[in-house]
Amino acid sequence: MQNDDQQKVLDCPVRSVLADISGKWNTLIIIMLAERPYRFGQLRRHIPDISQRMLTQTLRNLQRCGYVNREVFPTKPPSVEYSLTDLGRSISEPLQALIQWAELHSDAVKTARKNYDMVENRGGGNIR
Amino acid sequence: MQNDDQQKVLDCPVRSVLADISGKWNTLIIIMLAERPYRFGQLRRHIPDISQRMLTQTLRNLQRCGYVNREVFPTKPPSVEYSLTDLGRSISEPLQALIQWAELHSDAVKTARKNYDMVENRGGGNIR
DNA sequence: CTGAATCCTAAAAGATACTG
């Protein structure tokens, strides 16, 4: 009975993990930290369009879920370094695969959208 | 210069694809359709907690981006079958990998969250 | 059966100002 596969998808644990990579910034930050550790300000500079609020919030949540490590260096002024945990490095692999897919196929998606928007314009437009 | 990798991530095309798999239902539906085509009502029944509005909306968007095929059978009453396009099948592979990761590690994430919530309870609790 | 339309609530995200 192939129904099992579907049930897995409906399983809450899976969805809760999916929720982690949802959100505008989660995946992006995991991918960045997969390359090397970053300090707070460095992340901000490399992601120009993130607010410090969202950066803090996203990092906190990733830390909470065990993906990210937060290390405070008691310098003056203080600096905080973020890096991936083992779990974070682990999930970064399927995420990288997804990014690669996106790089390869984003054009196909773009033209698909364009075609759809063009054809589907009966109702607003006038094809007669 | 390893900066290139980061730029790729910041690239808008990639983010736009990532946005497609964000959202509460997109991934779920792609994964389901990866198994076999479904009719509208079948999808509803297999995903008990989706509203028909979100189901319609999600399917429309997936169709628009080229992941999903929509075929209308002029039966009485009409029935509509949704299936993956080649592009949809293609993206379903990295998505499946992600699902598998989630199945394998959701427990680790769960306990990480629990630990964090426990330790971080100074401020609300009283560890003194 | 499929799905469009409207209304409404909740959650995500942005802007800004302030602190150790």
Place this chain on the structure above:
DNA sequence: CAGTATCTTTTAGGATTCAG
């Protein structure tokens, strides 16, 4: 430098009603 605290805007999503 690395945050926290508010406030406001925007978007996602749910409930309900109606239609081909």
